Amino acid sequence: MLKIFKIFIICIFISPLYLGAIDIFTKENYPIKSHHEKLGFTCSNCHKEKDPKEYKALSTDECLSCHKSYENLAELTSYLGYDDNIHASPHYPNMDCATCHSSHKKSKNYCVMCHSQDSMKNLLVP
Numbered sequence: 001m002l003k004i005f006k007i008f009i010i011c012i013f014i015s016p017l018y019l020g021a022i023d024i025f026t027k028e029n030y031p032i033k034s035h036h037e038k039l040g041f042t043c044s045n046c047h048k049e050k051d052p053k054e055y056k057a058l059s060t061d062e063c064l065s066c067h068k069s070y071e072n073l074a075e076l077t078s079y080l081g082y083d084d085n086i087h088a089s090p091h092y093p094n095m096d097c098a099t100c101h102s103s104h105k106k107s108k109n110y111c112v113m114c115h116s117q118d119s120m121k122n123l124l125v126p
Helices: 002-021 060-067 070-076
Strands: none
Touching: 060 070
16 A cells, blocks of 8 residues: 555656656657758747747648748649649649648658559658
8 A cells, every 4th residue: 555655646746847847849859850950940930939838730821921822832842743743732722731741740641542643652741
């Protein structure tokens, strides 16, 4: 019984103190994509909240504040060719960026849910 009580005390009183000392907002925990890191971006380039604990996922409008427009993105990725240019989608011309892209974890190739051509399967989504 005493052993259980000691574990309870550690969990209730010591763990929160220890966890509070850990900086969870690090590049290790929230890595910045390489193309943004090459530009020297830090968290505050995209997240406008003053307190990192208040950071939230970005909206498409926030992404487009730098990337300008879907048309601009289609032009930047035009080298993929019409059939494989995910930013020139005839199906979803104004798709939410977060459908495919994630700033701090692996992004998803949404197109392969329907398309099976090898070129589409091999698209790298940064």
